[in-house]
Amino acid sequence: MSDSNQQRLGGFMTSVSTTQMKSFYEDMVTARVYEERLQEEYMEGKTPGFDISAGQIPGELHLAAGQEAAAVGVCHHLRDEDTVTAPHRPHHIAIAKGVDLKRMTAEIFGRETGLSSGKGGHMHLFDPDVNFACSGIIAEGVPPAVGAGLTAQKRNEDSVGVAFLGEGAISQGAFLESLNFASVHDMPVVFIIEDNDWAISMPKERVADSQDGSRRADGFDMPGIRVDQDDVLAVSEAAREAVGRARDGNGPTVIEVQVHRRMGHFMGDPETYRSEADQEAHRRRDSIERLAADLRSHGVDDETLAEIRERAESRVEEAIEWAKDQPKPDPEDAYDDMWVNPPSGVTDTEPNFDLAGGDD
Amino acid sequence: MAQQQRQTVERTRTMSDAMVEAIATEMRENEEVFYMGEDVADYGGIFDSTEGLLEEFGRDRIMDVPISETSYIGAAVGAAQEGMRPIAELMFVDFFGVAMDQIYNQMAKNTYMSGGAVNVPMVLTAAVGGTYNDAAQHSQTLYGTFAHVPGMKVVVPSTAYDAKGLMHNAIRDDDPVAYMFHKRLMGIGWLPAPDGPKTAVPETEYTIPFGSADVKREGDDVTVVTLGLHVHRALDAAERLAEEGIDVEVIDLRSLVPLDEETIRESVDKTGRLVAVDEDYQSFGVTGEVITRVVEDDPGSVEAVERVAIPDIPIPYARPMENEVVPDSEDIQEAIRATEP
Ligand SMILES: Cc1ncc(C[n+]2csc(CCOP(=O)(O)OP(=O)(O)O)c2C)c(N)n1
Numbered sequence: 001m002s003d004s005n006q007q008r009l010g011g012f013m014t015s016v017s018t019t020q021m022k023s024f025y026e027d028m029v030t031a032r033v034y035e036e037r038l039q040e041e042y043m044e045g046k047t048p049g050f051d052i053s054a055g056q057i058p059g060e061l062h063l064a065a066g067q068e069a070a071a072v073g074v075c076h077h078l079r080d081e082d083t084v085t086a087p088h089r090p091h092h093i094a095i096a097k098g099v100d101l102k103r104m105t106a107e108i109f110g111r112e113t114g115l116s117s118g119k120g121g122h123m124h125l126f127d128p129d130v131n132f133a134c135s136g137i138i139a140e141g142v143p144p145a146v147g148a149g150l151t152a153q154k155r156n157e158d159s160v161g162v163a164f165l166g167e168g169a170i171s172q173g174a175f176l177e178s179l180n181f182a183s184v185h186d187m188p189v190v191f192i193i194e195d196n197d198w199a200i201s202m203p204k205e206r207v208a209d210s211q212d213g214s215r216r217a218d219g220f221d222m223p224g225i226r227v228d229q230d231d232v233l234a235v236s237e238a239a240r241e242a243v244g245r246a247r248d249g250n251g252p253t254v255i256e257v258q259v260h261r262r263m264g265h266f267m268g269d270p271e272t273y274r275s276e277a278d279q280e281a282h283r284r285r286d287s288i289e290r291l292a293a294d295l296r297s298h299g300v301d302d303e304t305l306a307e308i309r310e311r312a313e314s315r316v317e318e319a320i321e322w323a324k325d326q327p328k329p330d331p332e333d334a335y336d337d338m339w340v341n342p343p344s345g346v347t348d349t350e351p352n353f354d355l356a357g358g359d360d
Numbered sequence: 361m362a363q364q365q366r367q368t369v370e371r372t373r374t375m376s377d378a379m380v381e382a383i384a385t386e387m388r389e390n391e392e393v394f395y396m397g398e399d400v401a402d403y404g405g406i407f408d409s410t411e412g413l414l415e416e417f418g419r420d421r422i423m424d425v426p427i428s429e430t431s432y433i434g435a436a437v438g439a440a441q442e443g444m445r446p447i448a449e450l451m452f453v454d455f456f457g458v459a460m461d462q463i464y465n466q467m468a469k470n471t472y473m474s475g476g477a478v479n480v481p482m483v484l485t486a487a488v489g490g491t492y493n494d495a496a497q498h499s500q501t502l503y504g505t506f507a508h509v510p511g512m513k514v515v516v517p518s519t520a521y522d523a524k525g526l527m528h529n530a531i532r533d534d535d536p537v538a539y540m541f542h543k544r545l546m547g548i549g550w551l552p553a554p555d556g557p558k559t560a561v562p563e564t565e566y567t568i569p570f571g572s573a574d575v576k577r578e579g580d581d582v583t584v585v586t587l588g589l590h591v592h593r594a595l596d597a598a599e600r601l602a603e604e605g606i607d608v609e610v611i612d613l614r615s616l617v618p619l620d621e622e623t624i625r626e627s628v629d630k631t632g633r634l635v636a637v638d639e640d641y642q643s644f645g646v647t648g649e650v651i652t653r654v655v656e657d658d659p660g661s662v663e664a665v666e667r668v669a670i671p672d673i674p675i676p677y678a679r680p681m682e683n684e685v686v687p688d689s690e691d692i693q694e695a696i697r698a699t700e701p
């Protein structure tokens with residue numbers, strides 16, 4: 001089994017070791033299994049007929065099966081103190097960033113011990129321990145990632161801010177304005193566009209002038225790279241450079257990654273706007289299979305891959321079981337967490353001054 | 361509502377069908393009417409607001425747009441100022457923040473700020489409301505936020521019949537109209553509606569005036585003033601209280617701007633008790649406004665006042681907490697009982 005530094009994989013040079021590749025594989029499989037299991041759990045109680053407001057998992061659910069390579073390829077270059085913001089489709093990114101899987105799952109199930117005590121839900125995961133946050137409003141997670149970069153810069157630290165967004169979000173002001181702000185100040189920020197070809201029912205060519213979202217970087221005088229293959233090793237290569245550039249104070253980068261949408265936009269999406277052929281094409285291009293093949297060609301046997309998969313499965317299962325065991329919040333808990341300071345602010349006493357001149 | 365029609369209408373429609381029917385009719389009659397929004401073409405609107413329109417009108421007039429609310433809502437303002445009749449959809453009203461300037465400072469103010477030299481005959485459609493655990497960024501109604509800034513009419517249908525007539529009126533209005541439809545009322549398969557919003561709907565076109573509240577249930581004891589989904593929750597509360605001998609009148613505002621004060625006052629003159637109900641945040645909003653209009657006119661006209669709204673917190677995700685904060689029939693019943701002498 002080779003564990004060399006420079007290997008030729010998929011036609012480009014990479015410095016990823018087999019050990020690292022296995023760790024990519026484990027995270028990717030975990031993220032995939034997680035989404036598949038959540039899909040099952042979500043549907044329970046919502047069918048027949050699909051009622052979004054029934055069942056054990058509340059609300060909408062956007063699953064990221066097929067997008068694992070982008071999350072894992074990027075987040076493996078990050079430390080806990082680096083900040084990541086994710087959009088409405090956040091689970092794979094959260095897993096890759098090391099968000100507490102149990103508490104994240106409890107949040108998705110709307111439980112009291114969830115990351116946000118059941119207040120946020122699946123599109124609004126916050127884990128300050130690993131500097132992870134989300135927003136369900138398209139591109140609105142991007143400016144706060146720039147804020148994390150700004151903070152690192154002001155404090156002269158070498159951490160970075162990373163914003164994930166979908167290809168549908170690249171025309172949103174919050175993204176474009178953030179590119180400029182980050183670029184003007186050479187902030188340590190990386191923008192990751194996950195291109196899954198679709199923004200709900202809208203194909204990219206209908207809503208974006210350029211089919212290469214990384215070209216958005218051009219007008220803001222920063223590097224833009226498109227990773228044209230759904231390959232974690234290629235993503236990792238691009239991200240290593242971009243994250244390194246940011247850490248070393250050389251400014252922001254845009255990376256767009258081709259990923260695939262193996263499921264509907266949200267659970268319950270009839271996908272009538274999408275051809276069978278397209279759905280099939282997305283399912284056939286599987287970054288996990290691709291990585292497994294690479295691992296095999298590096299002498300990793302099927303047994304080892306199966307072991308990794310089992311480990312991922314049991315980790316996911318454990319998180320789901322734990323989450324389902326957690327208490328539901330009390331109705332009155334709704335009123336907690338509004339303020340850090342009591343309603344009157346940091347003080348409850350009036351200052352004691354005599355102001356001159358009040359009488360004339 | 362239907363009793364105003366001379367001939368009996370049998371044909372029933374969901375609220376989304378009724379909305380779409382009005383839009384289609386206006387588009388047939390006026391080439392300058394067009395619809396822009398995310399997922400309004402092939403998808404037919406996430407909440408069925410444009411279902412079937414692409415087939416008839418094509419992509420030039422049923423336009424999927426980039427996810428850039430500022431640009432397409434602003435473009436609707438511009439096209440309206442050119443004299444076209446655009447309809448722009450905010451998929452969820454919660455996303456208005458992204459395009460706040462175009463809505464608040466351009467759409468709503470250009471008529472006045474131009475001294476009437478220009479006008480903005482556009483409709484801004486937006487899905488509103490919670491009850492399905494979509495959390496704080498996807499569950500608001502923002503009724504008060506929209507009604508607060510002068511310069512746009514604000515319309516909130518609660519039934520298919522009203523939805524159609526109000527939509528015709530909205531498209532024909534020479535001023536900007538925010539048309540806020542509640543997701544729970546549309547009749548979407550995956551978001552089952554309560555009984556009530558699906559009504560008889562005349563096939564022919566008709567307009568319902570703005571500023572004309574509708575008494576959805578007559579009663580002598582207590583006046584409930586509400587709108588949107590909560591019309592149905594108030595009607596449910598009224599039915600239950602009827603068993604206790606409390607006779608509740610339910611007024612559906614149908615539009616916030618203009619606000620039909622007269623219908624509210626007439627009712628309160630009769631009942632002497634007022635319960636204002638809505639699905640927006642309590643403070644600085646619809647319920648406070650409704651009560652103030654009555655009280656400032658004649659402080660003596662009302663013996664008891666209650667309000668039921670979302671407490672001043674973002675809408676939580678988990679079901680027990682969302683149910684706690686979104687008013688239901690029981691909350692309304694309790695408020696009504698509290699006005700009893
Ligand atoms: C400002 C705003 N507009 C619209 C939406 C509704 N919406 C949610 S996801 C989505 C499509 C996003 O597409 P993309 O960015 O490509 O991400 P993907 O869903 O493909 O992961 C839209 C329009 C939103 N959440 N926020």
Ligand SMILES: [Mg+2]
Nearest residue numbers: 166167198199
């Ligand atoms: Mg996409």
